Amino acid sequence: MRSRLARLTFWQWVFLAVMLGGLYAAYVRVLGGLGGATHLSDAFPWGLWIGFDVLCGVGLAAGGFTLAAIVHIFNIERYKPILRPAILTAFLGYLLVILALLFDLGRPYRIWHPLVMWNPHSVMFEVAWCVMLYTAVLALEFAPVVCERLGWRLALGWLRVVAIPLVIAGVILSTLHQSSLGSLYLIVPHKLYPLWYSPFLPVFFFLSAIFVGFAMTIFESWHSSRAFGKQLELPLLASMGRVLAVLLAFYLVLRFLDLGRRGVLRLLLEPRTETYLFLLETALLAVPMLLLFRLRVRSQPGGLYLCAVLVIFGFVAHRLNVSVTGMEAGSGTSYVPKWTEVMVTLAIIALGFAVFRFAAKHLPLFAEEPPAARTALPAPAVGD
Amino acid sequence: MAKAILFDSTKCIGCRQCEAACAEHWGLPYDDTVAQQERISERKLTTIVTRGERFSRRLCMHCADPTCVSVCPVAALRKTELGPVTYDEGRCIGCRYCMLACPFQVPAYEWSKRLPRVKKCDMCYERQTAGLPTACAEACPTGATLSGERDELIAEARRRLAESPGEYYPHIYGLEEVGGTSVLMLSAVPFEQLGLRADLLREPLPRLTWRALSLVPDVVVVGTVLLGGIWWITHRREEVAAAEARAAKEKQS
Ligand code: SF4
Numbered sequence: 001m002r003s004r005l006a007r008l009t010f011w012q013w014v015f016l017a018v019m020l021g022g023l024y025a026a027y028v029r030v031l032g033g034l035g036g037a038t039h040l041s042d043a044f045p046w047g048l049w050i051g052f053d054v055l056c057g058v059g060l061a062a063g064g065f066t067l068a069a070i071v072h073i074f075n076i077e078r079y080k081p082i083l084r085p086a087i088l089t090a091f092l093g094y095l096l097v098i099l100a101l102l103f104d105l106g107r108p109y110r111i112w113h114p115l116v117m118w119n120p121h122s123v124m125f126e127v128a129w130c131v132m133l134y135t136a137v138l139a140l141e142f143a144p145v146v147c148e149r150l151g152w153r154l155a156l157g158w159l160r161v162v163a164i165p166l167v168i169a170g171v172i173l174s175t176l177h178q179s180s181l182g183s184l185y186l187i188v189p190h191k192l193y194p195l196w197y198s199p200f201l202p203v204f205f206f207l208s209a210i211f212v213g214f215a216m217t218i219f220e221s222w223h224s225s226r227a228f229g230k231q232l233e234l235p236l237l238a239s240m241g242r243v244l245a246v247l248l249a250f251y252l253v254l255r256f257l258d259l260g261r262r263g264v265l266r267l268l269l270e271p272r273t274e275t276y277l278f279l280l281e282t283a284l285l286a287v288p289m290l291l292l293f294r295l296r297v298r299s300q301p302g303g304l305y306l307c308a309v310l311v312i313f314g315f316v317a318h319r320l321n322v323s324v325t326g327m328e329a330g331s332g333t334s335y336v337p338k339w340t341e342v343m344v345t346l347a348i349i350a351l352g353f354a355v356f357r358f359a360a361k362h363l364p365l366f367a368e369e370p371p372a373a374r375t376a377l378p379a380p381a382v383g384d
Numbered sequence: 385m386a387k388a389i390l391f392d393s394t395k396c397i398g399c400r401q402c403e404a405a406c407a408e409h410w411g412l413p414y415d416d417t418v419a420q421q422e423r424i425s426e427r428k429l430t431t432i433v434t435r436g437e438r439f440s441r442r443l444c445m446h447c448a449d450p451t452c453v454s455v456c457p458v459a460a461l462r463k464t465e466l467g468p469v470t471y472d473e474g475r476c477i478g479c480r481y482c483m484l485a486c487p488f489q490v491p492a493y494e495w496s497k498r499l500p501r502v503k504k505c506d507m508c509y510e511r512q513t514a515g516l517p518t519a520c521a522e523a524c525p526t527g528a529t530l531s532g533e534r535d536e537l538i539a540e541a542r543r544r545l546a547e548s549p550g551e552y553y554p555h556i557y558g559l560e561e562v563g564g565t566s567v568l569m570l571s572a573v574p575f576e577q578l579g580l581r582a583d584l585l586r587e588p589l590p591r592l593t594w595r596a597l598s599l600v601p602d603v604v605v606v607g608t609v610l611l612g613g614i615w616w617i618t619h620r621r622e623e624v625a626a627a628e629a630r631a632a633k634e635k636q637s
Contacts, residue, residue: 030498031498032496033495033496033497033498033500034493034495034500035495035496035497036496040480040495041495042423042424042425042483042489042491042492042493042495043489045480045483045484045493046480046484069611072615073611073614073615073618074614074618075615075618075619104479105477105478105479106476106477106478106479106480106493106499106500106501107476107477107478107499107500108478110458110476110477110478111477113457113458113475113477114457114458114477117457117458117459117460117475118458118459119454119456119457119458119459120597121454121590121593121594121597122454122455122456122457122459122481123455123593123596123597124455124456124457124479124481125457125458126597126600127457128457164615168607168608168611168612168615171607171611172603172604172607172608172611175603175607176600176603176604179596180596183593183596183597184481186592186593186595186596187451187454187455187484187485187589187590187592187593188484188485189585189589189592190487190581190583190584190585191484199592199595202596331489
């Protein structure tokens with residue numbers, strides 16, 4: 001606490017190092033092609049960039065549509081103060097997902113091809129359209145913040161007119177997108193380990209996106225309050241914690257019902273890596289669920305934060321199990337990402353944090369504050 | 385009119401003439417090191433796989449309802465009427481979903497190239513349109529690989545199974561696997577023993593995703609109505625209040 005400045009410079013230093021590493025990795029990727037920059041192979045064509053950067057990135061951006069729906073559709077006004085940061089996270093998340101895709105595609109300059117070359121039978125085609133349309137929707141949903149800062153009244157008026165249709169479009173596109181990421185894996189019944197392959201993959205991806213949306217919102221609010229010396233909206237977050245617990249319970253029950261219905265529960269007795277990973281993933285979701293059902297945990301910032309972090313890890317574990325670890329045995333290979341893959345991923349995360357911080361300092365993200373407070377923000381914040 | 389290939393592993397002597405002919409057809413360098421790699425890759429689009437004394441071939445199976453064709457977002461892969469599944473490198477964005485999805489692990493990628501392409505057997509589409517047999521079938525000295533009409537080749541395979549039941553494992557690989565393929569195989573032993581997947585679904589895999597994809601329009605319609613309805617209900621009170629205020633104002637003026 002004492003040396004806030006020193007801590008900032010440390011993180012800035014880390015940021016710089018990660019960005020330089022990322023740039024070098026990008027250089028390797030451009031020069032050496034996918035073969036030089038990844039450990040992917042014909043038998044294992046999708047790795048960390050798809051599994052983490054894209055699948056998890058899209059999921060972690062889910063706070064945007066859940067909160068937009070809560071505030072604008074269900075008209076629960078008290079969540080409004082945390083809506084803007086959530087929309088910004090979602091918007092940044094999608095931009096970063098597109099950036100990651102540019103690394104992963106063999107021919108990144110053809111990323112626009114699905115616009116004019118159609119195949120409606122392809123889940124990937126649906127994914128491509130959802131990414132494009134929802135990124136556009138998010139840009140428009142976030143535009144009022146920028147317009148407010150610039151004082152563009154006319155644009156603001158127009159944006160207000162289309163606000164509700166935009167929110168509805170955003171919720172539907174997100175529903176389609178989140179679930180379609182699960183549908184991508186419906187086509188690999190022979191490769192994906194039965195603990196994860198299920199005809200309900202799209203449903204699980206959608207539900208997990210919703211609960212991680214709540215977790216991400218808690219996570220972000222906690223960090224924003226520390227970084228910008230804002231008061232934590234504790235009662236609000238505690239109520240989100242309760243919803244999160246219910247959502248987790250619902251998800252876990254469905255997940256186990258599905259395993260039972262497919263008759264694969266006995267696989268849990270087999271001493272295999274997949275079993276342990278499944279148990280880890282489940283524990284990372286079940287433990288915070290149990291904790292969040294207790295009022296004592298929910299009403300403490302620390303407890304809430306810890307639970308949110310566990311849920312985020314559990315979510316990431318699930319998506320990586322589906323996309324990477326659950327696919328290894330069925331593909332007959334093993335895959336460990338190359339340093340370049342890890343470096344690019346870290347750089348993308350760091351970039352996300354940096355842009356969010358920058359935007360939070362210079363844009364009226366935390367609305368309903370007097371302008372004076374806003375202009376004071378760029379200075380280092382005082383105490384937590 | 386659909387073309388097909390019949391491969392009879394009981395007749396295959398592992399001479400790799402098919403590999404060499406295929407490499408020549410595609411203009412790929414072929415030598416002993418390449419010959420030794422018993423795996424489809426950007427370097428060889430077909431390969432012999434040795435299991436003890438037995439040889440079998442790997443090549444694109446040219447499914448009747450191909451998984452790769454259904455998953456490609458830009459329709460770079462196409463099932464032609466003639467039978468072969470072809471690849472249009474001008475459309476491909478390099479997402480490699482076709483590679484992930486193919487149940488036979490056939491499409492290969494040019495990993496080391498800066499502008500990579502997918503590589504796969506196209507059953508000599510051009511030769512076939514000119515009425516020629518595939519390069520591999522033409523090169524095969526024992527008749528283990530035959531190129532022809534699918535119906536006729538199925539009839540031929542059935543005849544062999546019926547005529548010498550002792551020599552064959554009683555199954556035509558590719559007749560029903562993932563909904564049927566244009567490459568058919570015969571073997572003396574169960575197909576797993578040749579290293580082929582025998583546990584494939586009998587249903588075409590594209591149906592698995594289509595079940596989810598076909599719900600998209602419903603989600604859009606029902607979702608819009610539902611969300612619009614909820615919005616209307618939750619905001620009604622405000623609207624009513626606003627309308628009353630307006631009415632009061634009008635009365636005043
Ligand atoms: S890699 Fe190319 S051919 Fe394969 S699915 Fe993607 S765009 Fe289609």
